[in-house]
Amino acid sequence: MTAISCRERPAPAGPAAASLAFAWRSLLKIKHVPEQLGDVIGIPVLFTLLFTYLFGGALAGSTHGYLQFLLPGTLALAVVFVTVYSGVTLNADLTTGAFDRFRSMPVWRPAPILGALIGDIGRYLLAGGLVVGLGLAMGYRPAGGPAGMLAAIAIVVLFASALSWAWITLGLVLRSPNAVMSIGFVILFPVTFMSNIFVNPATMPGWLRGISDVNPVSHLVTATRALMAGTATTPQVLWAVAAAAALIAVFAPLTALLYQRK
Amino acid sequence: MITAPSIIGDLAVETDGLVKTFGAARAVDGVNLTIPRGSLYGVLGPNGAGKTTTIRILATLLRPDGGTARVLGHDVVREAAAVRKLVSLTGQFASVDTDLTAEENLLLLARLLGHSRRRARRRAGELLAAFDLTGAARDQAARMSGGMRRKLDLAASIIVTPDLLFLDEPTTGLDPRSRSALWEIVRGIVADGTTVLLTTQYLDEADKLADRIAVIDHGRVIAAGTRGELKNSVGSAGIRIRLLDPAHRDRARDLIADHQIVVHDEPDPAVISARIPAQQRAETAGELAAHALGRLTGAGIGVSDFTLGQPSLDEVFLALTGRQATAAQPEQAQSAPAETKTIR
Numbered sequence: 001m002t003a004i005s006c007r008e009r010p011a012p013a014g015p016a017a018a019s020l021a022f023a024w025r026s027l028l029k030i031k032h033v034p035e036q037l038g039d040v041i042g043i044p045v046l047f048t049l050l051f052t053y054l055f056g057g058a059l060a061g062s063t064h065g066y067l068q069f070l071l072p073g074t075l076a077l078a079v080v081f082v083t084v085y086s087g088v089t090l091n092a093d094l095t096t097g098a099f100d101r102f103r104s105m106p107v108w109r110p111a112p113i114l115g116a117l118i119g120d121i122g123r124y125l126l127a128g129g130l131v132v133g134l135g136l137a138m139g140y141r142p143a144g145g146p147a148g149m150l151a152a153i154a155i156v157v158l159f160a161s162a163l164s165w166a167w168i169t170l171g172l173v174l175r176s177p178n179a180v181m182s183i184g185f186v187i188l189f190p191v192t193f194m195s196n197i198f199v200n201p202a203t204m205p206g207w208l209r210g211i212s213d214v215n216p217v218s219h220l221v222t223a224t225r226a227l228m229a230g231t232a233t234t235p236q237v238l239w240a241v242a243a244a245a246a247l248i249a250v251f252a253p254l255t256a257l258l259y260q261r262k
Numbered sequence: 263m264i265t266a267p268s269i270i271g272d273l274a275v276e277t278d279g280l281v282k283t284f285g286a287a288r289a290v291d292g293v294n295l296t297i298p299r300g301s302l303y304g305v306l307g308p309n310g311a312g313k314t315t316t317i318r319i320l321a322t323l324l325r326p327d328g329g330t331a332r333v334l335g336h337d338v339v340r341e342a343a344a345v346r347k348l349v350s351l352t353g354q355f356a357s358v359d360t361d362l363t364a365e366e367n368l369l370l371l372a373r374l375l376g377h378s379r380r381r382a383r384r385r386a387g388e389l390l391a392a393f394d395l396t397g398a399a400r401d402q403a404a405r406m407s408g409g410m411r412r413k414l415d416l417a418a419s420i421i422v423t424p425d426l427l428f429l430d431e432p433t434t435g436l437d438p439r440s441r442s443a444l445w446e447i448v449r450g451i452v453a454d455g456t457t458v459l460l461t462t463q464y465l466d467e468a469d470k471l472a473d474r475i476a477v478i479d480h481g482r483v484i485a486a487g488t489r490g491e492l493k494n495s496v497g498s499a500g501i502r503i504r505l506l507d508p509a510h511r512d513r514a515r516d517l518i519a520d521h522q523i524v525v526h527d528e529p530d531p532a533v534i535s536a537r538i539p540a541q542q543r544a545e546t547a548g549e550l551a552a553h554a555l556g557r558l559t560g561a562g563i564g565v566s567d568f569t570l571g572q573p574s575l576d577e578v579f580l581a582l583t584g585r586q587a588t589a590a591q592p593e594q595a596q597s598a599p600a601e602t603k604t605i606r
Contacts, residue, residue, distance in 0.1 A: 004392045004447075005423040005454040006385060010376035012347070021373045028370075029361045032402055097357040101418070104321045104351040106343065107374050 015108040022115020026089075027122070039085060040123045044078040044130040051198065052138065059199060064139055071135040071142075072152060072224040073197035075128055076217065079160045080192060082127045084184035086120050087167030091177045113255065117164055124160045128153040144230030152227040155240055159220045162244035165251035172258040196221050216243035272335055274299045274426050274457040275320060281328030282315050289315040291481030292329065297459060297474070299334075299425075302452045304472030305461045306579070312481035313461035314354055317428050320459070321351040334425055350424035352415050354431045360404035364395055364414050367403060372421050389417040393447065409440025416447055420456070427451060429460040433467060445471060465579060479583050492578050500537035500571070501551050506564030508532040517557040523550065532566075 013021060030037060052070055056063030090113065093099045102112050132140075132149055142148055167184055174180050194208060195201075195217040201209045212218050223240035226232035275297035282290040290312045297303045307313050318324040320333055322342040330337065336344040358367045365386050372382035390396045393413045398406055403414060412432065419427055429448065433441040448471060452458050462468050468475050469489060476486040485492055505514055508531040518536050519525045525536045536554055551570050558565055 004389065004420060004450060005456075006388075006421065007423055009347075009422055010378075010381075012376045013374050018374055021370060024373075025359065025362070025370055028366055029359075032361050032363070096360070097353045097355045098359055100318075100321075100323055100353045101351060101357040101371075102374075103323055104346060104349065105371070105374060106347040111374075 012106040013108075013111075015111060018107050018111035019115040019118060022112050023118035024115075026116055026119025030119075036085075037123070037126070040082055040127045041130065043081050044074075044127045045134060047078045047081075048074050048131050048134045048138070055198065067135065067138060067140050068142075069225075070198070071131070071140045072228045073195075073221050074135070075131045075152065076156050076159070076221050076224050077192050077197050078131050079124050079127050079156045080163060080217065080220075081185075081188060082123060083120070083160045083163045084167050084181060084188065085123070086117065086164035087169075087171030087174075087180040087184060088177045089116060090168050090171035091174060091180045094172070095176065109259070110256070113168060113259070117161060117168075120164055121157060121161055124157045125153070128156055142228040142230070144228050144232075148228050148230050148232075151232075152224045155223055155227060155237065156220065159216075159240060159244045159247075162247040165248055165255055169251045169255050169258065172255060191215065192217055216247070219243045272299060273297060273332070274301075275303075275331070275333055275459060277316075277320075277329065277331040279329035280316065280319060280326050280331055282312075282319060282324060283327050288481050290319070290326070293478065293481065293483055295476055295483065295486070297457070299457050300452075300455065301473045302448070302458045302460065302471055304468035304475040305459065305478055306463070306465065306468045306475055307461070307478035308463055308583075311478045313463075313478055314430055315481075316478070317351070317430050317459070317461060321349060321428050322346055323351075348425040349428065350419040350422075350426075351428045352419045352430065352432060354434065358403045358411055358414050358418060360411075361402065363400050363402055364390060364406065364410075365399040367414060368418060368421060371418050375422050377421075385421055389421065393417045394443075407440075409436050409443070412436060412440065412444060413447065416444070416451075420451060423454060424456055426457045426459065429458060431461055431463065433462070433464065441467075477579065477582055484582050485578075495578070495581075500535055501547065501554060502528070502533060502535045502567075502569045502571075503554060503558070503565055504530070504533050504567035506532075506566045510563045513561065514558055514563050517561055517563075518554045523553075 012018075048071070051074060052063055052067050055070075056066035060066035060069060093112070093116075099112060103109070132153060144151070167180065170183060171177075171180050174183065194211050195215045196212055197217070201212040201218070204212060219239040220243060223232060223236045226236045273296060275295055277293055277295045280290055280293040280295075281288065289310075293312065293316055295305075295316075305313050305316065315324065319326050320331055320338060322338050322345050325339060332338070333345045334348050336348075338345055358364075359370070362370065368386035368389060369382050372385050373379070377385060386399075387396075390399050393416070395410060395413060395417070398410060403411055406414065416429075416432070432448070433444055436444065445467075448458060448460070460467075460471060472489070474486070474488055475492060476483045477492070478484065485495065487495070503514070505511060511527065511531065511534060515525045515527070515534055518534070522538055523536055524538070525534055527533075528535055536550060538550060547570055551568075555565065555568070
């Protein structure tokens with residue numbers, strides 16, 4: 001056998017370089033298994049078309065009119081649904097033993113998680129871009145113009161990245177990727193539907209309106225709508241940012257704790 | 263129990279009363295190991311004996327619940343970061359990323375270990391060539407055979423040559439050819455100066471590869487030493503005789519057996535083996551051989567083949583644990599409680 005030893009011991013990659021290496025890993029996975037983009041493409045397209053044409057006539061009298069109201073909500077809804085996969089992929093790495101190797105290496109410990117999250121942000125941008133692009137093709141004309149649309153996508157992606165931590169926590173606790181996916185969706189359905197995405201909460205019974213009003217998703221959608229319409233106020237944006245910050249404040253430390261214990 | 267002779271120089275692994283529990287099960291129940299640098303050390307034991315749990319503690323993946331462990335002079339809990347810089351782990355299940363190609367797997371790890379992009383590419387190429395994987399460099403790991411994936415896993419473990427390499431059941435589930443190929447690689451790694459700690463449930467693997475062996479059962483080390491020491495501990499060397507005519511076996515057995523010699527029929531109908539079960543010095547085997555051949559020649563029974571040797575590790579294991587070694591299924595998840603062992 002030829003010489004296989006390498007006594008050279010370079011300084012291991014720092015936190016940023018290690019995280020980027022893991023982000024590169026996520027991109028390679030997409031390159032080799034493009035099917036995993038199925039949800040990132042399918043969910044935005046399906047939600048945008050389905051809800052606009054299904055509810056438009058009944059809820060707003062016309063699909064065109066409803067689209068102007070619904071699209072910012074669809075944007076939030078589609079991107080938020082795609083976040084569950086952060087927990088699913090993490091859990092797959094844990095169950096296949098890939099993380100055992102990473103964790104026995106002299107690598108900054110959060111790097112695999114942060115790197116995967118960077119890769120996920122790419123997925124969120126793709127999902128968000130699809131919703132907005134499809135909406136524009138269907139006749140959506142936001143008053144806020146391109147700047148408003150970009151700002152809306154940015155705040156949705158920020159919120160989605162924050163919410164990812166919740167699924168990462170779940171991915172560390174549950175036993176299989178499938179369990180993460182099913183529990184994630186069971187949580188997401190009520191949380192997203194009991195909000196102002198589809199209808200004005202004023203039409204809801206009092207108890208439901210109460211839930212909708214404190215729902216972080218409602219805060220996100222309010223800010224997204226306002227940014228798209230070019231009427232955003234600082235408190236509207238701050239509420240959405242605060243909801244994202246709260247998610248990170250709860251789930252990032254919880255993830256760190258569980259990850260150390262694994 | 264046999265203790266290792268005094269060790270010169272520093273140790274690769276030193277554990278004292280290591281304990282790890284999963285619920286009520288004590289997966290590791292007071293493991294004491296002393297592993298010198300530069301050796302290939304085998305940890306032998308049946309499924310669920312605590313081998314994987316021990317390795318995971320030593321590789322800083324699990325915190326022990328009791329006892330201490332030092333790896334290359336560093337405490338695995340307090341100085342975990344220092345340990346990680348010096349060791350490498352090849353887990354029980356190939357831990358390569360099956361979505362990535364062979365080359366990308368190595369590149370990712372080389373970059374994490376701090377190699378420049380160019381150096382990483384060169385190192386990946388070197389290792390793929392050395393492990394005979396160049397042709398599969400651009401194949402997704404998912405499409406590689408189990409043996410190739412195992413080789414890739416090993417290559418990934420020595421991107422930067424570790425001082426200590428943990429190999430957790432490296433050949434479980436491999437065909438005989440892949441096994442011997444892997445053994446060759448492991449010998450090469452040891453020859454390069456890396457200490458290897460290998461767990462196995464295959465006695466022949468420990469016998470062929472390891473300089474020293476610890477036998478572990480129910481989370482405890484029940485014997486440790488060189489192969490020779492372990493084998494001597496269960497009795498003297500024995501002899502195996504192949505007769506020209508299988509019909510003479512019964513007579514041959516009666517001729518050789520006496521009050522202190524035990525004679526067995528082997529599965530082969532022309533073969534018998536004889537052993538003196540009590541603790542004996544090596545030269546007794548010669549006397550036994552002379553006695554047996556003398557009796558057979560005197561009675562005119564022809565012998566076609568004759569071997570004199572130490573007992574097999576199978577016999578060692580049987581003597582130590584009171585049951586046959588099991589060597590069929592891969593070890594269950596590392597959290598499997600020790601009592602799930604089956605007696606075969």
